[in-house]
Amino acid sequence: MATRDMSAFLRLGLILFLLMTVAYVVVSLWSRRQRRRRLEREWEEEGLPGKREDYVHAGLQDYDDSFRRKLILLIYIVPLAIVGFIIYAVNYM
Template identity: 50%
Template sequence: MNFVRLVVFGFLFLSVVYICVSLYSRSVRREKLEVEWEETRPEGIHRDAFVKEGMKEYETGLRKRLILLVYIIPLIAVGAIIYFVN
């Protein structure tokens, strides 16, 4: 029963961490896109369209997928600890 409790609360905790890291990463990327637009001022491209297109690229990029390691690394660590202790 304690193991089930560990899994449930661990998953909830990691979900909160994932959401926080994901929101932070999106805000940093959006800010970088806004600064990039300010520096380059591309002709004929509105700021909102530039940021929106950049965020579409972010959604399919590697960084977004790497944030999923928030779930994988603790799972591997706990599994290794359980394996080596037993």
């Protein structure tokens, strides 16, 4: 009986991990695209010197190291914390 419960828990964990990974990829790609659009718009509106591609590439490198990009990792942390709290609450409260 305990083995069946454990396999159900592992299956749930695998499905949750796959869903979080899909959500992470989608949000990450969307956020990067939004940043690219903003950089392209900035370059055009301000009439900055140099090539637009170089400006956008440099801006995206800054974005890759930014705190905002790291916040997207909360897609993994928040659901796991919620599930952990629910398990704790059901078993120990």
